[in-house]
Amino acid sequence: VETFSPTFNRITALLSRLPGIGQKTAARLAFFILKSEPKYAHMLADELKQLHQKIRYCSICGMLTEQDPCPVCTSSRRDTHTLCVVENPTDALKIEQTGEYRGLYHILMGSLSPLNRITPDKLRIKELVQRIRDNHVEEVIFATNPTVEGDTTALYITSLLEKEDIRITRLGKGLPTGGDLELADTITLLSAIKNRENLRL
């Protein structure tokens, strides 16, 4: 079989390593980049080149940052008595985008999963407990994923905090806004019934 372009094959192979991107999608993305202005490919290349060099993890909260400690941990406008615990940096970005949350974050870098050998010592749990003890934290909000692993992680850490006199909450479960009742799974529906809201107060 004749090969049209080794370069195109190489970039397709590299792109297909990305999560959720198969061979077909990778070829489509490569062709899109090729059809776009060369400037786009160059901008993307430049950012990729400096990605690992510029971004590190905040030594306090574990978030992606270009300065350590990160801008959130060092901000004077944040509520330092509230910690939001998430699994990954992208989760914290998502919550930050709501613009509502004014506390600090703590990134666990994953969730407990004994089958995948992710035990408590693999996560930033010890750091979290220490942080709570040292910083007059008043509330810990668990924003781990609404999965077995996420819930287990939240419950496990809660058990470690038994003796701390703080409020411990987790994000409310229920129907996703814009979702379809018919498509909701039973567990979500049970949560939605349990967490039903009063319409008439």
Next chain:
Amino acid sequence: VETFSPTFNRITALLSRLPGIGQKTAARLAFFILKSEPKYAHMLADELKQLHQKIRYCSICGMLTEQDPCPVCTSSRRDTHTLCVVENPTDALKIEQTGEYRGLYHILMGSLSPLNRITPDKLRIKELVQRIRDNHVEEVIFATNPTVEGDTTALYITSLLEKEDIRITRLGKGLPTGGDLELADTITLLSAIKNRENLRL
């Protein structure tokens, strides 16, 4: 709102320009790249840098290539009497991957779509007709997409070739292998009935 990392935001914004990649997916991809070995980001960056410089379009068939004419057009092992007409380079790659087709290709660079102002002069149709006349082509296989635009394009070009004494075919329509009969749309099912195959010959 504090910004954790401008670099992360920039790469997410660039990735979200790709087709089918929204903000959320872009952030997930950027985080995946960050978690991977820096070598991966550098390899991808290097390929992106040289993509436009190395790859051009074959002046004969219109395919992506790093040498002009492309390796397929210049190969002595290909059947030069058969032309497979496709909309895009990625379609030709797909057919080439089957390893079955031994003829040459002709890339139209799209399909007729008057609503999107894609008229015959915007496609490589004139070049196709000329190529057929100059090269003793015996069969033209239309492998345009099985859509209204793809079919229209094939029929339009067929009408232009009225006076040429050549075989003109298009890819068979029917049920996709591995598909689910229940999920097939009516038009596909009609094609499948029309193109039914003899089991007993």
